[in-house]
Amino acid sequence: MYVDIGNALDGDLGLAREDLDALDGRVADAHERIARGRADSEHGYAALNLPETCDPDAIRTAAAGFDPDHLLTVGIGGSALGAATLTDALGGDLDCRYLDNVDPVWVASILAGVDLSSTVVNVVSRSGTTAETLSNFLVVREAMEAAGVDWTERTVVTTGASGNLRAMADQHDLPALDVPDGVPGRFSALSTVGLFAAELAGADLDALLAGAAAEADRLAGSLYESPAYAYGATTYALAERGAVTNAVMPYAESLERFAEWFAQLWAESLGKDEHGQTPARALGATDQHSQLQLYRAGPADKLVTLVRPREADDVAIPETDLEGLSYLGGSSLGELLDAEFRATEASLAAAGRENVRVELDRVDEHGLGELLYGMEAATVLYGELAGVSTFTQPAVEWGKNAARGLLGGGDFPEADAVSEKRRLEVE
């Protein structure tokens, strides 16, 4: 991963090189804290050890013997986004679907669109009690039974050491993968949680973990020596100066889901104690025709993170005699995309708007391993600098309790508050 923070300096938010130099001592302290957490396999920090602790052979074993047309991953949040990021980015012939929502119309359409007799189901929930995931799994299981498919022959479980799903796996002798201890869902892309789908889709897990390990090796006591820390420290410093939004804009369709994965990582890890930068998802070049007007001319309260591979396959643009367009003929879509990337970057800088360039060599296993690990380490560093509890998400419990109460799953005072909603309806 390459991180270029040149355009983060001396923009409207006034971050100077000297400010980063001054911050670098705190980066060194945070790095020590992170290293200690990793050495002790503390909750959360353990995620940064996955390049060493993740056992790809266990994943390969769970996937062995399956050769499906479709993979249905039933999970939500961190139990889906890491895997989806990898399989979306790497492509391939396996049709990977993610049942990460409980919209009934959509669930029904997905089930209608796959051949269940050639589908592997991977149900992913550490606790085994995630309402959305278990509901969807029950629906999928019933659909398989209705289609005459033996679900016990086609289901792989990824869960914690105990609980509903573990018991089910034991009872039916299903292939089962362990969700690693100490790894929050949003940091689990490089574990069993994210890698089973990648393996089934034909990805090279060794290269993924090697990419992650290479990025781990670059963690160091200075932001100028580690791309991940350069990103984490710069975003933190900009947020402190008023960058309330971090717009992540990959210039590759294959990385669109990466922006969604990043948005979870960033929001859920850092959004607490009235702090936290809001991640906004964008996509280049498309969103030049959508968000760029705001980024350049709206409030000076944003950082734009431009992400791209340095190399990709290309497509030539045919010669044309269309008026005023001859300059495009003989060029290529890749050259056009590159020109738009650099033009957008410069146009933001010219307007005083901070931006950071993040590049990987290619959108391949090694590059993705670097990118995902790097962004996780950046998040952890930011959390240390901001002094927040990076690895928890206490604010979501209220709504979970309320929903459970509404569904008759127990007596929760939060559910009572729902019916007291203040209404002012205009129709």
Next chain:
Amino acid sequence: MYVDIGNALDGDLGLAREDLDALDGRVADAHERIARGRADSEHGYAALNLPETCDPDAIRTAAAGFDPDHLLTVGIGGSALGAATLTDALGGDLDCRYLDNVDPVWVASILAGVDLSSTVVNVVSRSGTTAETLSNFLVVREAMEAAGVDWTERTVVTTGASGNLRAMADQHDLPALDVPDGVPGRFSALSTVGLFAAELAGADLDALLAGAAAEADRLAGSLYESPAYAYGATTYALAERGAVTNAVMPYAESLERFAEWFAQLWAESLGKDEHGQTPARALGATDQHSQLQLYRAGPADKLVTLVRPREADDVAIPETDLEGLSYLGGSSLGELLDAEFRATEASLAAAGRENVRVELDRVDEHGLGELLYGMEAATVLYGELAGVSTFTQPAVEWGKNAARGLLGGGDFPEADAVSEKRRLEVE
């Protein structure tokens, strides 16, 4: 469209009912301004006349005779998002793809994935010179020729009264639709630009336009009488009090693209003069496991717009003996989604975080017509209240010039600035 602003009041940002009452006089003035603009078909305001001025028969005529398996819409920004919003929401058997980016890997994969002999291409550009769109069109045309498909038999042009695409349509006698005058791209969903794809996908254009007309009829001189203005005025009032982000969170997968359409509408219309609220795209229930932690416990600088249909088809959740999950059995995915919607809404309110509920009856033509028109009118109202030039996007020109210069399309000083980029690379 139903808009409930009850939870926008008396949250952390301190918007009181009296504030809205005080604002309502300005809403009345803005409504008069908008009505005058519509009466005179002024640039931009003319978009709000589309329910009357759009001629669905012209669109039906252009689509007549085609019965393809695939539709490739070649356009970017407002030339793609409106159509994509409609066809994504309405579903159906036609495989609708949107070539709205110039990522070569992705373009090649789309072309490899469709049967070009059963594909209709709709190339959409008012000027006929949009670099991304014309480049992609040249690539598609060549791919058709290479596949032995006569592109002149399968191409429909949507463009302005003159220019490259108009000349090409005339030369080859292609079906051609007029981009209406005075309608900026991001306001063109309910015109030829958005409706051709919908027609080909089997949508009822009359119902779409009737829904829009119904919402137009509800525009009135008070925010309490018009759902669109209730939304526009409330978002404006919250933005004035510090809601820098508007997180739009539909609880329907079919409306995921709507959030993207809205993001363009909102950002490009209102993001200027250092003003403008940043739209963030989210999706319920999925993003409860991603963004909700930030929305509830991060900075009090957000509005969450919760969007959903009041009715949808449902899927039962089978009974289960899984431990602790019996409360789900016998319920349905729709009930779960409803409980999560209301729980999330209440959980935001309980944390003092402002939110607005936007509902449509169903995700169907009439509901979408209401929703898209309503959000356009809300945007125009917000623009009037903020005093910005809602219908322009001057800040994107810099980058367009730079990209064109980089590609050898002329001498642009912006292109020179690109090579002067400040670098501070960490690798």
